[in-house]
Amino acid sequence: MLELKNISFGADNDGTKVEIVRDISLTIPDNKFVVITGPNGGGKSTLAKIIAGIVKNTEGSIILNGEDITDKSITERARLGIGFAFQQPVKFKGLTVLDLLRIAAGKPIKIAEACEYLSEVGLCAKDYISREVNGSLSGGELKRIEIATVLARDVKLALFDEPEAGIDLWSFSNLVRIFENMRASESGRTIVVISHQERILNIADEIIVLADGKIVKQGTRDEILPGIIGTKYATDVCRKVTESGV
Amino acid sequence: MDPIQLNLLKEIAELHEVPEGAYNFRANGQSVGRQSTENIEITPKSDVSGIDIRIKPGTKNESVHIPVVLSESGLKETVYNDFYVGDGCDVLIVAGCGIDNCGQQDSEHDGIHRFFIGKNSRVRYVEKHYGSGEGTGKRILDPVTEVYMEDGSSMEMEMVQIKGVDSTRRTTIGELGKDAKLVVHERLMTHGVQKAESVYKIDLNGEGSSADVVSRSVARDESYQKLDMCIVGKAPCSGHTECDSIIMDSGRILAVPSLEADNVDAQLVHEAAIGKIAGEQLIKLMTLGLTEAEAEEQIINGFLK
Numbered sequence: 001m002l003e004l005k006n007i008s009f010g011a012d013n014d015g016t017k018v019e020i021v022r023d024i025s026l027t028i029p030d031n032k033f034v035v036i037t038g039p040n041g042g043g044k045s046t047l048a049k050i051i052a053g054i055v056k057n058t059e060g061s062i063i064l065n066g067e068d069i070t071d072k073s074i075t076e077r078a079r080l081g082i083g084f085a086f087q088q089p090v091k092f093k094g095l096t097v098l099d100l101l102r103i104a105a106g107k108p109i110k111i112a113e114a115c116e117y118l119s120e121v122g123l124c125a126k127d128y129i130s131r132e133v134n135g136s137l138s139g140g141e142l143k144r145i146e147i148a149t150v151l152a153r154d155v156k157l158a159l160f161d162e163p164e165a166g167i168d169l170w171s172f173s174n175l176v177r178i179f180e181n182m183r184a185s186e187s188g189r190t191i192v193v194i195s196h197q198e199r200i201l202n203i204a205d206e207i208i209v210l211a212d213g214k215i216v217k218q219g220t221r222d223e224i225l226p227g228i229i230g231t232k233y234a235t236d237v238c239r240k241v242t243e244s245g246v
Numbered sequence: 247m248d249p250i251q252l253n254l255l256k257e258i259a260e261l262h263e264v265p266e267g268a269y270n271f272r273a274n275g276q277s278v279g280r281q282s283t284e285n286i287e288i289t290p291k292s293d294v295s296g297i298d299i300r301i302k303p304g305t306k307n308e309s310v311h312i313p314v315v316l317s318e319s320g321l322k323e324t325v326y327n328d329f330y331v332g333d334g335c336d337v338l339i340v341a342g343c344g345i346d347n348c349g350q351q352d353s354e355h356d357g358i359h360r361f362f363i364g365k366n367s368r369v370r371y372v373e374k375h376y377g378s379g380e381g382t383g384k385r386i387l388d389p390v391t392e393v394y395m396e397d398g399s400s401m402e403m404e405m406v407q408i409k410g411v412d413s414t415r416r417t418t419i420g421e422l423g424k425d426a427k428l429v430v431h432e433r434l435m436t437h438g439v440q441k442a443e444s445v446y447k448i449d450l451n452g453e454g455s456s457a458d459v460v461s462r463s464v465a466r467d468e469s470y471q472k473l474d475m476c477i478v479g480k481a482p483c484s485g486h487t488e489c490d491s492i493i494m495d496s497g498r499i500l501a502v503p504s505l506e507a508d509n510v511d512a513q514l515v516h517e518a519a520i521g522k523i524a525g526e527q528l529i530k531l532m533t534l535g536l537t538e539a540e541a542e543e544q545i546i547n548g549f550l551k
Contacts, residue, residue: 054529074532083533090530093490094462094548103544104534149534 002028002051002157002190007060009046020046021057022213028206030156033183034192035201037233038210044194045087047210048159051192052084053077064157081156087165087194089146092133097145100133104152117148120181122174140171147178160193164200172197179203198234201225209233250378254315254344257376265340269311270297272325274318286310286337296326296358299339303332303364311340314357319349319383324356333364333396342374345385345411354386361391363426366398373403377410384412391418395426397452405432407442408550415443422483424452432461433550436469436497446475450483450512460488464546465497476504479512489518492549494542 009021021043028034036044049055051062053074061070069077078084092100101114115125121144131137133145143163150158163179164172176199182191183203193200201207207224209217217224228234251273259265268286271279275295282288285305289298299310312327329339347353363369377385393401407414420428428448436442448457457477465471477485489501503516523545531541 052533054533074529075535075537078533078535086526086530090524090526092527092545092548094551095544096548099544099548100534103531103536106535153534 001030001065003063004047004051005061005063007047007050007057007062009043009050009055009057009059020213021050023059024210024213024215025060026208026215026218028157028190028192030190031188032190032205033179033203034190034206034208035204036192036194036208036210037196037201037228038216039232042211043213044210045161048084048161048192048194051157052082052159054084078153081154083150083153083155083158085146085150085158085160085163087161087163089133089142091135091142095133096130097133097148098129100145100149101152104149106153109152114152117152118145120151121145121148121178123148138171140167140174143167143171143175144178147175151182155189157190157192160191160195162194164195164197176200176203196233196235198229198236201228201234248317250317250346251315254317254346254376254378255313257378258315258342258344258374259311259313259340265309265311267309267311268299270299272312272314274316275321275323283308288312291326291328294326295323296328299327299329301329301331301335301337304334305332306336309338309340313341314343314355316343316345316347316353316355317379319347319353319381320351322352322354324358326358327360329359329361331361331363331367331369333366335364335367335369337368338370338372340372342372342376343387343389344376344378345387347377347379347383347385348381349383350381352384352386354384354388356388356390358390359392361393361395361401363393363395363399363401365396367396368399369401371401371403373405375407375411375414377412379410385410386413387411388415389417391416393418393420393428395420395422395428395455397424397426399423400427401429403428403430405430406434408433408435409437411440411442412438413441416445418444418446418448420446420448420457422448422450422452422455422457424481425454426452427455428457428459430457430459430461432459432463434461434463434471435466435546435550436464436471437466438469439467440469441471442469443472444474446487447478448476448485449478449480450485451480453481453483455481455483457483457485459486460490462490462549463499464492464494464550465499466494468496470498470500472500472502473518474502474504475516476506477514477516478506478508479514480508482509482511483513485512485514487516489520490549491520492546493520493522
């Protein structure tokens with residue numbers, strides 16, 4: 001279980017203090033699929049980064065399974081079972097997909113095991129296992145490898161920061177399928193996804209709407225989704241494409 | 247050979263035992279083992295220190311190992327090795343030098359290697375340099391590699407110096423004939439107060455010749471590197487140089503890629519980039535459970551792989 005108590009984060013913007021996350025308190029129980037939505041700039045990504053330790057909260061405390069992790073480093077939190085998939089997957093010169101999966105697994109896993117993680121994210125393992133995680137891979141491929149690195153770790157809490165960002169429609173459909181599979185599998189992990197995509201919101205147990213650094217709505221999918229559907233908090237990717245005339 | 251020499255041999259040539267094929271082992275200025283084969287003849291030079299390696303035309307899938315180890319402090323030597331590769335060969339040549347200096351005097355090995363590669367021959371050349379030992383004496387390697395490539399020949403060079411060499415100035419010169427192809431992968435890491443200079447001058451003389459020289463380097467601590475890579479296009483040809491460097495701590499790197507086109511159909515490209523390890527790369531690996539120092543090592547290992 002993850003508890004956030006009075007979490008705030010402020011940044012200095014040319015001498016003016018800007019509050020990005022304002023006094024957020026929430027509890028995420030185990031084995032839940034939680035989607036955080038809300039307008040751009042509302043503090044969603046910052047909140048996820050605060051949980052992973054990438055951004056340091058200025059106020060409040062973070063409790064993971066009863067342990068206060070507020071002052072713990074990114075590495076310590078990772079070792080306690082927090083996984084984080086970046087919105088913009090990081091590229092590496094020289095490190096291969098297999099290298100990255102081995103680092104993620106924390107042990108020298110066999111190629112066959114690494115291939116299983118890749119299959120789980122819909123990549124044909126033999127085509128990718130020795131490829132470098134660099135700019136020669138497309139945005140969709142990098143995103144799926146990024147997700148595979150989280151799957152390869154035995155995490156208790158997996159955070160996905162806008163997994164749909166920067167990928168095409170075809171890749172998006174596959175991505176939704178990956179999350180549906182994760183949702184269906186009884187892995188015992190809690191999944192927190194930051195997304196405005198209706199199809200991802202549709203598989204949530206719980207939805208949190210974040211705007212202006214605060215929680216404006218929180219509840220089960222049935223309670224929240226009907227109220228936000230069709231708004232910018234719950235976008236249909238196909239409709240968006242049609243409306244923009246592409 | 248003693249355990250120190252055997253360890254050096256393992257580092258530079260990945261050899262645990264006597265290799266198959268032709269070889270010449272040199273330890274502390276002496277040849278300690280030599281074997282020629284039916285197609286590869288190794289003979290000592292009479293005028294200077296060194297050997298001639300003659301590979302018969304048409305020799306395929308054979309290898310030559312000529313590792314050198316120095317474990318005696320204060321030893322300085324210059325060795326001239328000439329490789330004459332006949333037409334239509336396909337061979338692997340493994341060279342390299344390991345110096346272990348536990349004393350106070352400088353140890354230095356300068357290997358001058360010349361390759362004369364016959365028509366349509368294919369050569370893969372691996373050269374690893376390694377230093378160890380706790381002494382205050384420096385471990386110095388100033389190798390010179392000259393490659394003369396006849397029509398249609400190709401050569402792939404892997405030049406590696408990852409650890410323990412205090413001072414190095416490596417010079418590589420290439421002259422390529424018609425349709426000859428040279429590919430170089432250099433990997434260099436310096437630490438402490440080491441200095442490394444790597445100079446390339448590749449002349450593309452023949453029509454259809456090509457060269458691809460790629461260097462990846464890491465400068466740590468107070469070390470200094472100068473990477474000077476020049477490709478000269480004298481015919482319709484294609485050339486590419488790339489210096490890609492990671493700088494850490496108080497390391498310094500000077501990258502001087504240069505191109506000279508003497509023919510209107512010469513297509514030459516150079517790229518150079520120097521930068522520290524990207525913060526996001528460290529963070530990504532830390533979110534996978536590595537400490538910052540472990541993440542750094544993984545990134546460097548991958549980069550220099």
